Amino acid sequence: MEKKPPAETVDCRAASRLLSIAYERKLTAGESESLTYHLDRCLMCRNFDSQLKFLHRASEKFRTGNG
Numbered sequence: 001m002e003k004k005p006p007a008e009t010v011d012c013r014a015a016s017r018l019l020s021i022a023y024e025r026k027l028t029a030g031e032s033e034s035l036t037y038h039l040d041r042c043l044m045c046r047n048f049d050s051q052l053k054f055l056h057r058a059s060e061k062f063r064t065g066n067g
């Protein structure tokens with residue numbers, strides 16, 4: 001069965017914004033649905049997502065590491 005598109009679809013700009021926001025607060029169900037839908041279809045934003053994850057992890061290490 002085909003997955004139904006979310007009520008609100010996002011473009012790359014909105015998707016990358018949501019990706020950054022997701023590190024500051026929990027996304028709403030609608031936001032994360034729109035984001036997931038976009039990521040499923042957009043390689044560029046998936047790459048951006050892994051970059052963010054990498055940066056986030058690096059900065060966390062920096063913050064907590066070496067006391």
Ligand SMILES: [Zn+2]
Pocket residue numbers: 011012013015038042043044045
């Ligand atoms: Zn995109």
